[in-house]
Amino acid sequence: MDKESNLYTFTFAILMVLIVGTALALTSELLQPKKKQNAADKKMIDILSAIGVNVSRSEAESMFNKYITDQTVINNDGQIVDGTAFDIDVLFQHRDKTLTDEEKKYPFFTAMKDNQKYIIVPMAGNGLWGPVWGFVALEDDYETIHGAAFDHKAETPGLGAEINTDFFELPFKGKKIRNNDGEFVSIEVKKGGAEEGNMSQVDGITGGTITSDGVSDMLYNTLKIYNNYFSSVTIQNDSTTITSYNNIKENEILF
Amino acid sequence: MKSFFNKQHQKLIADPLGDQNPITIQVLGICSALAITTQLENALVMTLAVIFVMTSASSIISLLRNHVPNRIRIIVQLLVVASLVALVDQILKAFLPDASEQLSVFIGLIITNCIIMGRLEAFAMGNKLYESFLDALGNAFGYGWILVAVAFVRELFGSGKLMGYDIPGFSYLYQMGYMNNNLMILPPMALVVVGVIIWIQRSRNTDLVEEN
Numbered sequence: 001m002d003k004e005s006n007l008y009t010f011t012f013a014i015l016m017v018l019i020v021g022t023a024l025a026l027t028s029e030l031l032q033p034k035k036k037q038n039a040a041d042k043k044m045i046d047i048l049s050a051i052g053v054n055v056s057r058s059e060a061e062s063m064f065n066k067y068i069t070d071q072t073v074i075n076n077d078g079q080i081v082d083g084t085a086f087d088i089d090v091l092f093q094h095r096d097k098t099l100t101d102e103e104k105k106y107p108f109f110t111a112m113k114d115n116q117k118y119i120i121v122p123m124a125g126n127g128l129w130g131p132v133w134g135f136v137a138l139e140d141d142y143e144t145i146h147g148a149a150f151d152h153k154a155e156t157p158g159l160g161a162e163i164n165t166d167f168f169e170l171p172f173k174g175k176k177i178r179n180n181d182g183e184f185v186s187i188e189v190k191k192g193g194a195e196e197g198n199m200s201q202v203d204g205i206t207g208g209t210i211t212s213d214g215v216s217d218m219l220y221n222t223l224k225i226y227n228n229y230f231s232s233v234t235i236q237n238d239s240t241t242i243t244s245y246n247n248i249k250e251n252e253i254l255f
Numbered sequence: 256m257k258s259f260f261n262k263q264h265q266k267l268i269a270d271p272l273g274d275q276n277p278i279t280i281q282v283l284g285i286c287s288a289l290a291i292t293t294q295l296e297n298a299l300v301m302t303l304a305v306i307f308v309m310t311s312a313s314s315i316i317s318l319l320r321n322h323v324p325n326r327i328r329i330i331v332q333l334l335v336v337a338s339l340v341a342l343v344d345q346i347l348k349a350f351l352p353d354a355s356e357q358l359s360v361f362i363g364l365i366i367t368n369c370i371i372m373g374r375l376e377a378f379a380m381g382n383k384l385y386e387s388f389l390d391a392l393g394n395a396f397g398y399g400w401i402l403v404a405v406a407f408v409r410e411l412f413g414s415g416k417l418m419g420y421d422i423p424g425f426s427y428l429y430q431m432g433y434m435n436n437n438l439m440i441l442p443p444m445a446l447v448v449v450g451v452i453i454w455i456q457r458s459r460n461t462d463l464v465e466e467n
Binding site: 003004008009012016017020024028031035038041042057157158 | 330348352
């Protein structure tokens with residue numbers, strides 16, 4: 001057969017594509033479970049890093065099961081709805097423009113570490129070049145931040161990309177998402193540095209203003225929704241404290 | 256009868272490591288050399304990936320060379336390289352997820368690495384399997400050792416680490432006021448480090464210096 005004829009060329013091309021296509025599809029299919037497991041492990045590592053637990057990939061699953069005691073899904077109004085928190089991809093939801101806020105689901109994780117309860121909230125937002133995301137852990141007063149872990153897809157190295165380093169994440173610890181009057185204020189990543197003594201601001205990154213603002217917006221938009229749920233829980237908690245306090249009083253009177 | 260590893264074979268391996276180096280002499284494959292050399296580990300993984308892709312692609316193309324229709328030879332080369340790269344990407348994602356995350360798009364960009372297409376078109380299309388394999392191996396190592404050398408310098412002075420591990424003596428240096436050079440992490444310094452390697456190479460072998 002003539003090597004330069006059209007028929008030969010076409011047959012050769014079609015055969016090549018078929019062989020290569022089959023081979024690649026097969027490998028991808030075979031490796032699929034392994035890749036899924038890797039993605040899940042990574043997510044567990046990220047969630048745990050928000051409460052300051054750093055684990056390796058191999059122990060991710062066992063440590064996740066050890067620390068995470070509960071998973072909850074809420075809706076836009078702060079009501080608990082059905083669903084598996086771990087399976088909800090907030091970044092995917094954030095980028096899906098066809099979803100309305102009412103349709104979105106908001107997962108969070110309850111963790112126990114050293115007999116302390118923590119709430120871990122996943123979030124996603126926009127940086128300068130691509131998405132940013134993170135996990136914020138709150139203490140059981142539902143307003144004090146215990147830890148934060150952020151990451152990004154493509155922020156500028158040395159500037160916006162620094163949001164995943166300790167120097168940016170550590171100052172979040174101890175900040176409060178509500179002011180003294182109990183109103184929701186979120187945490188502001190402030191350009192030029194946080195005001196002295198302000199419990200709801202952290203330092204922004206010089207030269208990374210748009211990324212810093214992106215993190216600010218992400219915190220505000222996400223925590224605002226979770227705060228709907230948190231305030232309902234906190235009110236209940238307050239009333240239980242008061243009754244128990246009353247109980248003690250009554251007991252004292254009895255004595 | 257030719258020996259299994261004669262003078263010609265040695266030259267195929269040795270030339271790309273030195274006087275025919277794809278990066279420093281032919282200035283091919285520079286983009287990935289600049290991008291992924293901030294850490295030694297990434298440079299090593301990238302080198303291994305390129306060695307695998309290049310040797311396999313060269314061998315496959317060399318085997319097919321008498322059957323590939325001339326008009327679509329570049330497309331066939333591209334198809335072979337692209338599918339091998341996709342394969343490497345899948346394997347890394349499954350077995351080395353951390354490295355795969357760090358290297359992100361650059362594994363995919365091996366397809367556009369000019370060294371690979373260059374060697375396929377210039378060598379594998381006209382030479383036997385064994386010679387093509389050696390040529391690919393030589394060029395991949397020639398690319399790799401520059402990558403590793405640059406990454407060594409950049410990670411050492413940029414992050415004060417090697418392979419992600421702290422270097423024992425550095426804590427004393429920090430106490431004395433030494434600071435990591437953040438500029439080393441940024442792409443321009445890769446260009447400078449490659450430039451220094453080119454400088455050293457040409458001052459040792461003046462035959463390489465162009466007359467203008």
